[in-house]
Amino acid sequence: xxxxxxxxxxxxxxxxEEATIKYDEKAQLLPFMSISAVVSAVETGIAEEGVxxxxxxxxxxxxxxxxxxxxxxxxxxxxxxVLPIEHHLLTKPDVEAPQVNIIFxxxxxxxxxxxxxxxxxxxxxxxxxxxxxxxxEQMMSSATPAAAIGxxxxxxxxGARILARDIQDRSPNVTRFAVLAAQDHPPTNRDKTSVxxxxxxxxxxxLCAVLEEFARQSINLAKIESRPSKEGLGRYVFLVDLEGHRxxxxxxxxxxxxxxxxxMFKILGSYPRHEERA
Amino acid sequence: xxxxxxxxxxxxxxxxEEATIKYDEKAQLLPFMSISAVVSAVETGIAEEGVxxxxxxxxxxxxxxxxxxxxxxxxxxxxxxVLPIEHHLLTKPDVEAPQVNIIFxxxxxxxxxxxxxxxxxxxxxxxxxxxxxxxxEQMMSSATPAAAIGxxxxxxxxGARILARDIQDRSPNVTRFAVLAAQDHPPTNRDKTSVxxxxxxxxxxxLCAVLEEFARQSINLAKIESRPSKEGLGRYVFLVDLEGHRxxxxxxxxxxxxxxxxxMFKILGSYPRHEERA
Numbered sequence: 001x002x003x004x005x006x007x008x009x010x011x012x013x014x015x016x017e018e019a020t021i022k023y024d025e026k027a028q029l030l031p032f033m034s035i036s037a038v039v040s041a042v043e044t045g046i047a048e049e050g051v052x053x054x055x056x057x058x059x060x061x062x063x064x065x066x067x068x069x070x071x072x073x074x075x076x077x078x079x080x081x082v083l084p085i086e087h088h089l090l091t092k093p094d095v096e097a098p099q100v101n102i103i104f105x106x107x108x109x110x111x112x113x114x115x116x117x118x119x120x121x122x123x124x125x126x127x128x129x130x131x132x133x134x135x136x137e138q139m140m141s142s143a144t145p146a147a148a149i150g151x152x153x154x155x156x157x158x159g160a161r162i163l164a165r166d167i168q169d170r171s172p173n174v175t176r177f178a179v180l181a182a183q184d185h186p187p188t189n190r191d192k193t194s195v196x197x198x199x200x201x202x203x204x205x206x207l208c209a210v211l212e213e214f215a216r217q218s219i220n221l222a223k224i225e226s227r228p229s230k231e232g233l234g235r236y237v238f239l240v241d242l243e244g245h246r247x248x249x250x251x252x253x254x255x256x257x258x259x260x261x262x263x264m265f266k267i268l269g270s271y272p273r274h275e276e277r278a
Numbered sequence: 279x280x281x282x283x284x285x286x287x288x289x290x291x292x293x294x295e296e297a298t299i300k301y302d303e304k305a306q307l308l309p310f311m312s313i314s315a316v317v318s319a320v321e322t323g324i325a326e327e328g329v330x331x332x333x334x335x336x337x338x339x340x341x342x343x344x345x346x347x348x349x350x351x352x353x354x355x356x357x358x359x360v361l362p363i364e365h366h367l368l369t370k371p372d373v374e375a376p377q378v379n380i381i382f383x384x385x386x387x388x389x390x391x392x393x394x395x396x397x398x399x400x401x402x403x404x405x406x407x408x409x410x411x412x413x414x415e416q417m418m419s420s421a422t423p424a425a426a427i428g429x430x431x432x433x434x435x436x437g438a439r440i441l442a443r444d445i446q447d448r449s450p451n452v453t454r455f456a457v458l459a460a461q462d463h464p465p466t467n468r469d470k471t472s473v474x475x476x477x478x479x480x481x482x483x484x485l486c487a488v489l490e491e492f493a494r495q496s497i498n499l500a501k502i503e504s505r506p507s508k509e510g511l512g513r514y515v516f517l518v519d520l521e522g523h524r525x526x527x528x529x530x531x532x533x534x535x536x537x538x539x540x541x542m543f544k545i546l547g548s549y550p551r552h553e554e555r556a
Contacts (some may be wrong), residue, residue, distance in 0.1 A: 034392060056341065063334065107384055107408050114312060128406040130385045205493040207502070208486060215483040224485070224504045224516075238502075 003028045006179075007038045007047035013133030013154035019083045019177045020051045021153070035064045039073050042180055049078065055176035056085075065178065066227065069268050070196050070237055077194055077269030079179035087113050087149050087168045090136055090160040095145045097163060100124055102142060104135035105149035113149055116167040121147075136160055176274075184246075184269035191245035192222055194268040195255065198229055198237045206261065207238060213258045219244055219251065222273075237264075245270040281306045284457075285316045285325035291411030291432035297361040297455045298329045299431070313342045317351050320458055327356065333454035334363075343456065344505065347546050348474050348515055355472055355547030357457035365391050365427050365446045368414055368438040373423045375441060378402055380420060382413035383427035391427055394445040399425075414438055454552075462524075462547035469523035470500055472546035473533065476507055476515045484539065485516060491536045497522055497529065500551075515542075523548040 003026060009016040010031025020029055027049075032038045035052050042050040052065050069075070087109055091100065103110070103117060103124045110117070110126050117124065124147070129135035132150040136158050139148035147163060148154075155162050185191070199206045214221060223241040244251035246267055259265040281304060287294040288309025298307055305327075310316045313330050320328040330343050347353070365387055369378065381388070381395060381402045388395070388404050395402070402425070407413035410428040414436050417426035425441060426432075433440050463469070477484045492499060501519040522529035524545055537543040 034389075107406070110408070111312075126408060128385070128408045128412070130388070130404060130406045134406070204489075204496060204498050207499065208489045208493045211482075211486045211489065215486045218482060220482050221485065221504070223514075224502060226499070226502045236501075 004049070005030060005047040006049045006051060007032050007041035008051040009033075009035055009038055009053065011131065011133050013136060013151060013157050014131055015083055015085065015151060015175055016051055016053060016177060017133075018151055018153045019081045019175070022083065023051070023079065023081050023179065036068060039068050039075060039180065042075055042182070043073065048181060050075070050180045051081065051177050052180065053175055054080070054178040056174065066239065069178075069180075070227075070239075070266065073180075075180040075182065076184040076267075077178045077271050078181040078183065078185050079271050080192070080274050081177040081179065082174050082274045083177065084174050085112075085168065086152070086166050087132075088152060088155065088162045089113075089147050089164040089167050090139065090150050090155050090158075091145075091147045091163045092140060093159070093161045095147070095161075095163075097121075099145035100147045102127055102139075102144055102146040103149065104129050104138045104142075104146060106130070106132050106135065109135075109149045112168045112170070115169040116164075120164075133157075179271075185271040187245040187247050187270070188272045190273050190275075191248075191270050192241055192243055192273045193246050193251065193255070193270040194239070194241050195258075195266065196237050196239050196268060197258070197262040197265040198235065200263040209261050210238075210258045213254050213261070214240075214242055217250055217254050219254060243273070282327070283308060283325040284327045284329060285310050285319035286329040287311075287313055287316055287331065289409065289411050291414060291429060291435050292409055293361055293363065293429060293453055294329055294331060294455060295411075296429055296431045297359045297453070300361065301329070301357065301359050301457065314346060317346050317353060317458065320353055320460070321351065326459060328353070328458045329359065329455050330458065331453055332358070332456040334452065344517065347456075347458075348505075348517075348544065351458075353458040353460065354462035354545075355456045355549055356459040356461065356463050357549050358470070358552050359455040359457065360452050360552045361455065362452050363390075363446065364430070364444050365410075366430060366433065366440045367391075367425050367442040367445050368417065368428050368433050368436075369423075369425045369441045370418060371437070371439045373425070373439075373441075375399075377423035378425045380405055380417075380422055380424040381427065382407050382416045382420075382424060384408070384410050384413065387413075387427045390446045390448070393447040394442075398442075411435075457549075463549040465523040465525050465548070466550045468551050468553075469526075469548050470519055470521055470551045471524050471529065471533070471548040472517070472519050473536075473544065474515050474517050474546060475536070475540040475543040476513065478541040487539050488516075488536045491532050491539070492518075492520055495528055495532050497532060521551070 507513040
């Protein structure tokens with residue numbers, strides 16, 4: 001049987017690859033260099049599923065993913081993946097901490113580990129890299145003793161040693177990824193549904209009227225966010241995640257009633273809820 | 279008379295500096311290297327105001343600004359500044375386009391200009407920098423003919439030439455900055471108020487009950503966003519921007535009633551609305 005093909009936002013060694021491997025370690029993974037390329041790969045059949053960051057990621061702009069889902073793509077969210085962002089300090093196997101005088105990483109990763117770096121490597125020079133994966137490559141080929149902030153996976157890929165674990169200043173810091181596909185997920189009884197909608201005018205009661213439809217059936221909201229619409233100044237698109245699957249009868253009816261109160265309403269997909277470990 | 283001192287997220291040549299100069303060109307600007315350092319500078323009196331990115335910025339994590347405002351700081355939002363993100367391609371004055379074979383910038387700026395770069399500089403190598411400002415410095419001191427993606431201000435600061443203007447793939451792309459101070463802004467009749475609140479349980483009607491208080495008085499929402507609370511899994515903090523000033527009698531009464539329906543309620547500040555140019 002052919003292995004499932006999954007497109008993801010590359011290159012190898014990034015958090016998106018780590019999330020994709022954790023999701024399906026048997027699949028054939030295809031790295032693409034932009035979020036829109038991942039979406040195109042799934043739309044055209046190069047891959048069956050595509051993994052892109054949707055919240056709080058170093059690697060891609062979340063705005064880009066959301067705009068594609070809202071405006072440009074017919075793909076649905078089939079799964080959500082949640083990965084804790086754990087930054088590690090990697091070196092070549094023979095380099096010790098006192099020797100390190102350059103630290104490579106993506107500027108945001110450097111920012112997220114600022115306090116650790118100031119405390120433990122006050123004299124090391126920070127050097128920017130295009131991704132945490134590229135940082136590890138640069139560190140491994142550096143002539144001067146260096147370190148890189150990167151992932152566990154990048155350490156494995158490049159034969160680096162993990163000198164210090166979990167060095168980010170604040171935790172827990174998570175990134176959320178969406179698995180996109182032509183179909184969303186069948187009901188599992190513990191599901192979530194993402195929708196977006198907007199209104200033709202900005203009367204303040206309109207959003208309330210939609211949220212009341214959910215409240216009346218005790219449907220919990222897991223997330224709500226307003227985003228400027230592309231169509232004009234002062235117009236908004238609302239993104240809402242609610243508990244339940246669109247194929248559950250009661251949820252489907254509520255979604256229909258909500259749709260009737262909006263000028264644009266799009267279901268972005270129903271999929272199993274990520275179970276947080278308490 | 280002493281000039282007003284404004285702390286901002288540096289270094290010079292970034293979008294935050296550009297927004298700060300546009301806001302008050304006569305002030306003495308003090309660059310600080312992290313968002314929390316800007317906040318501390320204002321809290322301790324080093325500066326009277328501090329400018330930090332609050333939405334969609336290359337330079338700082340918005341999460342960091344919001345977390346500081348919600349949890350850690352008593353500072354208020356005194357103004358909002360909105361700056362269109364305009365990426366320009368800068369070179370040394372004597373370098374022409376066909377010579378360019380390295381392009382420096384912050385990885386996100388490189389990502390936002392990907393299509394332009396693929397079309398016009400398909401063979402140039404992208405090199406990461408810690409900020410768009412640092413990219414321009416690296417370009418100016420590069421031995422090989424190079425270009426950098428940076429701001430108008432960085433071009434002026436470093437004596438670079440603007441070879442191509444407005445090269446980002448999507449526009450309009452704006453960044454929003456907050457001016458933080460001990461006091462928010464007196465009423466101007468065209469104001470906005472930012473609040474955050476949360477609930478002790480996640481009954482779906484609770485958010486609705488708060489939003490209804492606003493709707494009942496026809497108070498427009500300019501933004502709504504839920505963010506995971508730091509206090510526990512499954513708990514949320516809601517961030518809402520509403521039209522009006524907290525010192526207007528009707529707005530103040532509605533805020534009080536809303537406060538009564540929440541377990542945590544914090545006013546982040548009232549300030550003049552940014553006027554969008556249509």
